[in-house]
Amino acid sequence: MDNQKELQNFLKNEIKSRSLSLRELSKLTDIDHATLSKIINGKRIANLNHLKKLSESFGTELEQLLKMAGFTDSESDELKQTWKAVQKVVHELGGTDEEITYERVNQEIEVFKKRSQTISGKEKIRKEFKAKMEKTSGIGKYIDQLKAMYCHFLQGNGHPRDQILIGAALLYFIVTTDLLPDYLLPIGLLDDAFIVQVISQRLENKNLLL
Template sequence: MAKDIINLSLGLLLRKLLKERSMSMRKLSELSEIDTATISRVINGKRSANLQHLERFACCLEVPLADLVEAAGYPIEQIQEKSLLKNHTYVDILQDVFVSSDMADQNVSEAVIEQKLAKYEQYVQTVEGKNEILNEFGKKLESVGSIGPLISQMKDLYKKFHLGNGTPYELAIIGSALLYFIIPLDVIPDYLFAIGYLDDAIAVQLASNSLAKN
């Protein structure tokens, strides 16, 4: 019986949040674009929720994603400790996060992030992509706090992009890193600065490497 009950604490929390908001599972399904059957199974403890599910639930229910992550049983304290170890690379930590959270099938790696950056390079060259960076970067900073080494790097990249300091190719690379930071659907959701933005840091590193090669 125990094997059939997965993350019941998350299910109880979701049920409570839905009741407080007078929201049905069907409505949550429409807002989150997660099918009702999956939501029902998560709420009833019949299946675990992955990080993408939790991110969408948090957005739709307007609650801190960290609360849902903790309720789902993800090892936040263990992950925080690993993130402070100097001998752990970003990729090492990312792999540890997903392996320890039964998310290894997501195949988190630099290659996955590179694929996203390549798509964003194309998008940033459109008027829509450029406007998204110019309009949303400030809002993103407000939501995550304007301190830390990653934020400083992002601010520097944004300044270059905003001023157009670089060739079209260089600006496309810079823009791809900025879009990765702005758009919430990352390889790792932005639920906790020390962990949720590790993949954003990798994106910046990859973009910097590309600029250096260029």
């Protein structure tokens, strides 16, 4: 059962850094303490339900815990292939020769997640989203998703992690320093649409944008 060794070490570090007992961790995660003990000691494999509860309790991305636990992430692979297709279109149009990896996309998301939790970030969304939307004048699922995200952002309801992810998508849409150049319209908006797609896959409540 060493295929979950990274997850075991993560849990041990979290227990130590948060000064938690096993029973306290059990209450925090709503996972039976005997089950937790077996997972931490490599005597039981953590399943998807366990990982979801750990993700919510620790504020850690589920995707990150899935990788630690040795799960294959077919969804991530599909998104990587989609991003490669986007880059191919841009290269063929002579937009940029720079190779921007899927990992770089995730780094950008992390930056905007942090900004979305600040007062200035939230104010920027409230003040500038509608103006950017009018300037874009787009239609389709991508625009509908952004509008739905904006409504949920204003309402402030739902899981806190969802709010952070939604804020990140909205800020990325508003800020002009995109991964791909906007002068390639409408190609320049492809990375905005891709970011929305990535974030929508990570939302705790998958029905938010339906």
